[in-house]
Amino acid sequence: MDSSASTILMPPPLELKDERKKGSVVFDSSKMQKQEKLPTEFIWPDADLVRAQQELNEPLIDLDGFFKGDEAATAHAAELIRMACLNHGFFQVTNHGVDLDLIRAAQEDMEAFFKLPLSRKLSVKKKPGELSGYSGAHADRYSSKLPWKETLSFVYCYDSGSKPMVADYFKTALGEDFEQIGWIYQKYCDALKELSLGIMQLLAISLDVDSSYYRKLFEDGYSIMRCNSYPPCKEAGLVMGTGPHCDPVALTILHQDQVKGLEVFVDDKWQSVKPRPGALVVNIGDTFMALSNGKYKSCIHRAVVNMDKERRSLTFFMSPKDDKVVSPPQELIVREGPRKYPDFKWSELLEFTQKHYRPNNDTLQSFVEWRLSSQTK
């Protein structure tokens, strides 16, 4: 895996060396598919374009017994999670407590937004430094290797109590005609909060540490919720929906439609994650890798696009509150040896990914080195 090709330490805000300028491309999904010539900004290096040849053998974990307090079922679920996280950090869950009709509505309701005219989508364009809003191929952030996707992101705070911040975002940003859809995503985030906190308990049990340690760390955390739309592309073999990366967050809970596209880099080859109706895909990210003192792996993954079919996914990116110190439980350090990563705040890593560094497969290590070099200046 040629990581150098995808490691871009964002230059300080000097004149860009690259003749292409950020923001010179407008990703109009309704027109892009009909375009004769693929803009070069969307073409990825050959090293990133190797196709997947097999399916990932991640566990499908039934959470019914865990949620009912069954000790044997909980231990079994934790063991499956442990095996997956020692290897690639991906697993799928069923009987996850998220209503299947709600998942279906959240998946289908993306259509109402992504089919809007570009001008309407740009009316909620994500501003630099903000987490909420619309992005077309991140064309205002990057000048090459642009992802072939549109995204709508919004924030969900775990301790927002009765304040329906997601419903409020949709109504305020998109107006009355999106009020009902806003409530679907509000309820979806409410449900995924409970699931994500339950998974934090299972992760603690799987690491044989205090079962409440991680749950407590995230009880006042937040999620970046993101709707992803990957239009079909005639040159699907030259573009990337989402390029190779590890998620910088602690945990990602993803729902994908039945169009394959999510792939994980395991045993030196790309392996596709099988879409399973009603199941949710879970993967740990860089922040949890640090919280496990490097015992569990945050794994490189990507999303490829399809020549004929549009692909949509919902990604719920779980993070601790900005000022929370990311530090593994002491009992893990005592048992498993020296610290692999220094303490850091999630806000520091987030800012690194938003202002200085394009997330890839080496984000956490690059962040640690960058922070060290900034401290020694």
Ligand SMILES: C=C1C[C@]23C[C@H]1CC[C@H]2[C@]1(C)CCC[C@@](C)(C(=O)O)[C@H]1[C@@H]3C(=O)O
């Ligand atoms: C903290 C985050 C940054 C990204 C969204 C969340 C978790 C995943 C990150 C991302 C998807 C990794 C691939 C690159 C990225 C730029 C993207 O394709 O969207 C990343 C997100 C982002 O920086 O907006």
Ligand SMILES: O=C(O)CCC(=O)C(=O)O
């Ligand atoms: O859309 C997908 O299947 C994966 C997207 C992803 O990995 C991400 O947004 O971090």
Ligand SMILES: [Fe+2]
């Ligand atoms: Fe990801």
